[in-house]
Amino acid sequence: MSLQRTLADLTPQEEGRIQAVIGTDTLAQRLSEIGFTPGQTVRLIRFAPLGDPMQIRIRGFSIALRRSEAQRIVLQPT
Amino acid sequence: MPAVAPAAPPFSHTSSASPRTVRQQYTVAVVGNPNTGKTTLFNALTGLTQHTGNYPGVTVESALGEFTVDGQLFLAVDLPGTYSLSPRAPDEMVAVSILLGHNPTHTPPDVVLCVLDATNLDRNLYLFTQLVELGRPVVVALTMVDLAHKQGIEIDIPALADTLGVPVVPVQANRRIGVPALKQAVSRAARTALAPRPCVHFPPSFTQAVTDLSQALEQHDGHPPLSHFLVQRLLIDAGGPIERAFTDRWGATAASLLYAARRQLAATGTSAPQIEVESRYQWISEVVARTVRRSSVGTPTWSDRIDRIVTHKLWGMAIFLGVMAITFQSIFSWAVPVMDAIDVLFQSLGRYIAHVVPEGPVRSLVVDGVIGGVGAVIVFVPQIAVLFGLIAILEDSGYMARAAFLMDRVMASFGLSGRSFIPLLSSFACAVPGIMATRTIEDRRDRITTILIAPLMSCSARLPVYVLFISAFIPAQTLWGIVGLQGLTLFALYMVGLAVAPLVALTLKRTVFRGEPVPFLLELPPFKIPAWRVVLFRMYDRSWAFIRRAGTIILATTVLVWAVSYYPNQAHIAEEYRARRALASPEEQERLQAEEAGARLRASFLGQAGRAIAPIVHPLGWDWKIGMATLASFPAREVVIAALGTIYNLGSGQDEGSVELREAMRTERWPDGRPVYTPAVALSLMVFFALCCQCGATLATIKRETGSWWYAAFTFTYMTAFAYLSALAVYQIGNRLIGS
Numbered sequence: 001m002s003l004q005r006t007l008a009d010l011t012p013q014e015e016g017r018i019q020a021v022i023g024t025d026t027l028a029q030r031l032s033e034i035g036f037t038p039g040q041t042v043r044l045i046r047f048a049p050l051g052d053p054m055q056i057r058i059r060g061f062s063i064a065l066r067r068s069e070a071q072r073i074v075l076q077p078t
Numbered sequence: 079m080p081a082v083a084p085a086a087p088p089f090s091h092t093s094s095a096s097p098r099t100v101r102q103q104y105t106v107a108v109v110g111n112p113n114t115g116k117t118t119l120f121n122a123l124t125g126l127t128q129h130t131g132n133y134p135g136v137t138v139e140s141a142l143g144e145f146t147v148d149g150q151l152f153l154a155v156d157l158p159g160t161y162s163l164s165p166r167a168p169d170e171m172v173a174v175s176i177l178l179g180h181n182p183t184h185t186p187p188d189v190v191l192c193v194l195d196a197t198n199l200d201r202n203l204y205l206f207t208q209l210v211e212l213g214r215p216v217v218v219a220l221t222m223v224d225l226a227h228k229q230g231i232e233i234d235i236p237a238l239a240d241t242l243g244v245p246v247v248p249v250q251a252n253r254r255i256g257v258p259a260l261k262q263a264v265s266r267a268a269r270t271a272l273a274p275r276p277c278v279h280f281p282p283s284f285t286q287a288v289t290d291l292s293q294a295l296e297q298h299d300g301h302p303p304l305s306h307f308l309v310q311r312l313l314i315d316a317g318g319p320i321e322r323a324f325t326d327r328w329g330a331t332a333a334s335l336l337y338a339a340r341r342q343l344a345a346t347g348t349s350a351p352q353i354e355v356e357s358r359y360q361w362i363s364e365v366v367a368r369t370v371r372r373s374s375v376g377t378p379t380w381s382d383r384i385d386r387i388v389t390h391k392l393w394g395m396a397i398f399l400g401v402m403a404i405t406f407q408s409i410f411s412w413a414v415p416v417m418d419a420i421d422v423l424f425q426s427l428g429r430y431i432a433h434v435v436p437e438g439p440v441r442s443l444v445v446d447g448v449i450g451g452v453g454a455v456i457v458f459v460p461q462i463a464v465l466f467g468l469i470a471i472l473e474d475s476g477y478m479a480r481a482a483f484l485m486d487r488v489m490a491s492f493g494l495s496g497r498s499f500i501p502l503l504s505s506f507a508c509a510v511p512g513i514m515a516t517r518t519i520e521d522r523r524d525r526i527t528t529i530l531i532a533p534l535m536s537c538s539a540r541l542p543v544y545v546l547f548i549s550a551f552i553p554a555q556t557l558w559g560i561v562g563l564q565g566l567t568l569f570a571l572y573m574v575g576l577a578v579a580p581l582v583a584l585t586l587k588r589t590v591f592r593g594e595p596v597p598f599l600l601e602l603p604p605f606k607i608p609a610w611r612v613v614l615f616r617m618y619d620r621s622w623a624f625i626r627r628a629g630t631i632i633l634a635t636t637v638l639v640w641a642v643s644y645y646p647n648q649a650h651i652a653e654e655y656r657a658r659r660a661l662a663s664p665e666e667q668e669r670l671q672a673e674e675a676g677a678r679l680r681a682s683f684l685g686q687a688g689r690a691i692a693p694i695v696h697p698l699g700w701d702w703k704i705g706m707a708t709l710a711s712f713p714a715r716e717v718v719i720a721a722l723g724t725i726y727n728l729g730s731g732q733d734e735g736s737v738e739l740r741e742a743m744r745t746e747r748w749p750d751g752r753p754v755y756t757p758a759v760a761l762s763l764m765v766f767f768a769l770c771c772q773c774g775a776t777l778a779t780i781k782r783e784t785g786s787w788w789y790a791a792f793t794f795t796y797m798t799a800f801a802y803l804s805a806l807a808v809y810q811i812g813n814r815l816i817g818s
Contacts, residue, residue, distance in 0.1 A: 024316065024349055026166050027597040032355040033162040034599070035201045049391040050487035053496075055602060059200045060231075062385075062602040064483045066490070069597060 005077065007056065008070040010044035016075035017041055023072055035059045036073055103144075103151040104268040105185055107177055109209060110193030111202050112159035112520075113603045115221040117141075118612055119193055119251040120156040123261070147265035154191075155184060161201070163208040163307075164315050164351075171319050177212055178305070188268045190216045191260075196226035196233055196248075197604070199370055203362045206242065211276045211307050215267040218246040219260050225604065230373040238369040243274040252609035278361045283346050284353045288313060291339040298332060312336055313343065314350040381476075381604040388480050398484050401477065402503055408464050416460035424453030442644055443637070451636030454714065455629040458510050458775060462624050463617045465504055465511040469518070470616035472500075474608035478518065482600055492580040493587035495521070495598055498528040502579075505535035506572075509776045510628070513783055514620060523591035526784060530793050531582050533776050534575040536768060539716045542734035543767045544571055546719055550740040551760035567764075574768045578800060624779070631778035635713045642683040643710065651677050672729035679724050684710055698766070698802070699759040699809040701748065708766070715772035758812035762805040770801035 010016055018040045021028050035058055036042070045055040045062065053066045108123075110116040124143025141156040157173040165171040172181070179186025192209050194202040210216055218239075226233065239246040245263040249256035292309045304312075311320050313336070325333040343350055388394050428445040435441040472478040482496030489498050497519045505512030512532045519525040548564050555563045655674040662670055679685055688706020695705035703725045711718035719739070723732030726742040746754040771777065777790040784790075 024351060029164065029315075029351045029355075030161065030166070030597050030599060032351065033164065033204055035204070035359070037355060037359050045385075046389060048389065048483050048487060049395055050484070052487045052490070053483060053598060053600070055385075055389065055483065059198070060229075061198050061201065062604075064479075064486070064598065064600040064602055066486070066598050069599070 005075045006071045007042060007044065007065070007073040007075060008054070008067050009075075010042075012044055012046050015041055015043045016078070019074045019076040021073055027069060028072060031069070031073065034063070042073070042075075103153050104188040104265075106152050106154045106189045106191050106264055106268075107187035108154055108156045108191045108193065109173065109177070109205065110159060111161055111195065111198070111205060113601055114159070114193045114195040114198075114202065115251055116159060116193045117156060118609065119219055119221060119249060119257075120154065121611070121615055122249075122251040122254055122257050124154050145261060147261045150265060150268075152261075152264065152268070155187070160205065162205055163212075164311065165319050166315075174320075177209075177214075178307070187214060188271070189264050190214050191219060191264060192216055192244075193219050193221055196220050196223045197229055197231060198222075199231075199233065200359075200362055200366055203365060204358055207276075207278045207358045207361060210242075210244070210274045211278075211310075213273045213305075213307075215271055215273055216244045217260070217263050217267050218242060218244055219256075220246055220248045221251065223248045224250060225606070229379060229604075232371045232373070234369045234371070238365070241365050241369060243277065252611060278358050280357045281353060284343065284350070284357075287339055287343045287350075291336065294335045294339070295332060298335060313339060314354050316340065316350075379604065381606075384605045385480070385602070388477065389483065394480075394484060398481060401472070401481065402500075405465070405468050405472075405500065406503060406507060408468055413460035413464045417457050420453065420457050420460070424449055424456070439644065439647065443640060446644075447637040447640035448633075450640070451633040454636055454775070455625060455632050458508070458624065459621050461508050462511045462514065463621045465507075465515065466620040467613055467617045469500065469515055470613040471608045473518065474606070474612050476603045476605040479600055479602045483602065486598065486600070492583045494524050494528060494583060495519070496600065498524060501528055502532060502535055505532040505537060508537050508539070509533045509535065509773065510624070510779045513776065513779045514624065516783065523587070523593070526789060527583050527586045527591055529780055529783060530586060530789065530796075531579040533771050533773065533780075533793060533797060534579045534582065534769065536572045536575050537773075539714065539773070540571075540767055542716055543718055544568055544764055546734040546736075546739070547760045547764050549734075550743055551755055551757050553757075567761075571764055571768045574765060574804070578769060582796070623782075628775060628778040628782050631781070632775050635774040635778075639684075639710065639713050642687070643679055643685075645683055646681075648678055648681045651681060668729070669727075672724075673727045675724050675729060676727040679706075679721075697809070698762050698805045699756070699813065700763070701746075701754050703746075704754070704759075704763065708763075708772075712772045713774040715767055715770070718767070756813070757816055758809050761812050762809035765808045766801045766805035768801075769797060769804055771797035 005016070007016065007018075018036060018038055020038055021031050021036055040058060043057040045057055047054045048064075053064045054070060056063050056065055056070070108116060108120050120141060120143065123145050125145075143154050143156075145152050145154065155176065157176060158170065160170045160173050163170075163174055163177070165174045175181045176184045177187065177190065190209050190212065192206050194206065206216075206218070220233070220235065220238075223233070235246055235248060245267065247256055247260040247263050249260055251257065288306065288310050291313060292304065292306070295309070296303050308320065311318075312324055315321060321336070324336070340350065343353075348356075388397050428449045431449065432441060432445050435444060469478070472481065478500070481500060484496070485499040486496030489496055498516070501512045501515040501519070503512075504515050509532045512535065513529050516525045516528050516532070519528060544567075548567050552564050552567050557563055557566065651674065655670060655677070659667060659670050685706055687709055688702045691705045691709065692702035695702075695708070700708070703722075707718050707721040707725060710721040719732055719734055719736075720730040722743070723736070723739055724730045726739065726746070728736070728738050728742060732739045743755050744753070748754055771794045777794060780790040780793055781787050
């Protein structure tokens with residue numbers, strides 16, 4: 001599992017394409033509902049000055065996710 | 079402690095749309111994602127007719143208001159912002175239960191007004207696809223069209239209305255553009271009462287599963303049929319509040335039918351939540367492809383440029399510190415002149431009444447009880463108005479989300495999120511506006527934890543107490559040639575609360591508020607110029623809410639304290655002093671008056687209580703007079719100074735700079751001749767005041783904000799216990815180390 005590349009592994013300004021959101025809990029469902037769906041392009045804008053959370057751009061809006069949350073979003077292999 | 083209160087259960091009773099005859103009024107539910115300009119639109123629709131209240135059972139704020147279209151009255155309810163109708167948090171449950179008509183205090187809405195943000199159409203349409211499945215008329219208000227235009231997003235509105243199958247009205251609520259047209263559209267929808275058809279088509283296996291479960295439940299024990307919407311949600315939201323309400327209501331057999339249906343569906347390969355999300359977004363991407371045209375994709379907007387600066391490692395942090403300094407300064411000192419003016423006003427009012435009303439219980443009640451109490455309420459208003467003006471600017475401009483983004487790491491280390499930062503910082507000036515500012519924290523457990531620790535922040539009312547005792551009993555020495563001992567003590571007292579707060583927060587989050595963490599998911603909306611209407615309305619609304627809700631409790635407490643320090647009425651003391659005053663010279667009158675006040679207070683119920691608790695405060699190094707002054711200051715800690723002044727026969731007009739009061743305290747002796755006040759006693763007193771919840775206004779605000787006396791009682795108890803034990807430790811250790 002750890003070999004999968006997740007959203008948390010991107011470097012600032014790097015883009016990736018979502019493969020899946022892991023899990024069936026509130027977090028996974030909420031992420032999907034706001035648009036983290038397979039095939040979507042996501043861009044890591046930046047990390048907060050203290051290293052966490054991170055600013056993500058998806059479907060034209062910006063959202064902050066904690067690293068632990070971003071790790072649930074698996075990206076397609078490049 | 080009650081766990082997070084469940085929202086009105088969706089199975090409490092079944093209801094159907096009320097018969098459509100001649101109607102007194104129609105109800106409109108305003109629904110939308112957070113940050114869509116929903117509240118601004120609601121304000122534009124209803125103006126000052128609106129009033130806020132809490133939903134029964136949960137402490138989610140509801141706003142109600144009304145408007146008329148061609149003489150027909152509409153009642154509008156502003157539902158909590160939500161991304162979907164899959165309820166997880168109590169606020170979302172409130173939204174869902176009102177929309178379904180399950181909330182006992184709200185009739186089911188005749189029209190659902192769905193607010194869609196034009197800059198974010200994909201994500202906003204997700205909620206729309208769920209709303210149309212409720213079977214009620216829907217009208218769409220499209221906000222932020224101008225902002226979308228600037229971002230190069232063009233929406234073909236007639237085509238969108240056609241595809242969605244509902245009226246779509248573009249609005250710019252802060253300038254009132256489009257609002258009349260929106261009202262007309264709502265009015266038409268209410269009269270025709272035509273519900274749109276569900277737009278999303280789910281895979282046959284999923285639709286079949288919903289139908290099967292519906293039938294299975296109906297056959298089982300002949301349950302009244304559930305709406306298609308509820309069955310669908312039951313199937314999808316495993317472990318959610320709808321499922322909990324369902325199993326509570328209908329028991330294990332019905333639950334086993336549900337679990338079987340879920341297992342069956344899972345056997346087809348994809349989970350129910352996945353099917354739902356993918357089907358909806360599939361439809362959305364088709365709609366967007368048909369109706370939205372994007373140009374100039376990827377060019378950074380000015381909002382992106384601002385973002386780059388305000389989240390920068392160096393500049394971002396510097397700007398953040400600057401903004402926080404201004405916020406803190408504004409409540410700490412900008413509000414003070416107004417507060418002082420209010421104080422003077424009420425004091426002169428009191429003096430005037432003292433002139434015209436004859437001496438006796440009535441005059442004392444009016445002057446010290448009622449006028450004092452009303453003054454104690456009004457005096458908070460400048461702080462609240464100023465803080466909420468600033469918070470409205472920070473929120474409406476989009477900076478608030480960035481502040482939470484910057485501070486999240488720090489707050490996460492004790493179980494909270496970045497959103498708790500501003501409420502806690504504000505509490506250093508005053509916990510009352512600080513607690514009210516927790517409204518911006520979406521997660522209820524985080525919000526209550528923040529409320530419960532906010533009173534530990536050393537507020538401005540503690541400062542005079544510290545100043546009095548430090549200047550009287552802490553030597554003005556310097557340590558190691560640079561650090562002043564007095565300054566160090568003051569700093570340490572501010573640190574006491576800051577050290578205890580994370581411990582309390584962590585303990586609460588690991589015990590009563592443990593559970594699956596609610597996702598952080600902080601949206602960072604584009605920056606914009608704040609709308610002055612929004613700012614002014616927030617200042618007015620918050621101040622008024624405080625006066626109405628917390629004000630009555632504060633007033634009642636003040637009158638109560640007046641009563642226990644006035645009664646029993648000591649006729650013989652009055653007699654004695656009347657006789658002595660008659661004989662005394664004019665210069666002595668004032669001294670005698672102060673002496674009489676002292677004698678009365680010592681003989682009052684409060685004085686008796688002070689003597690009764692003497693054994694309890696003795697281990698802290700206090701005598702009964704200190705105990706009594708401390709008791710008197712439970713409704714408002716700064717009262718301790720006036721109370722000490724009265725007890726030591728100096729009159730109640732003493733302040734923290736009073737030389738006489740300092741002298742009186744220094745010369746106070748135990749019966750055996752030892753001085754009462756030693757540095758160890760002063761430290762134990764100050765630590766007690768640093769940690770104790772001596773503020774009726776704070777408790778009243780906690781009650782109002784959490785909707786329960788329980789949390790107020792809990793805060794009071796844990797803080798008082800902490801304060802007592804810490805003061806005990808400080809005195810016992812201090813006494814041995816530094817002696818008397």
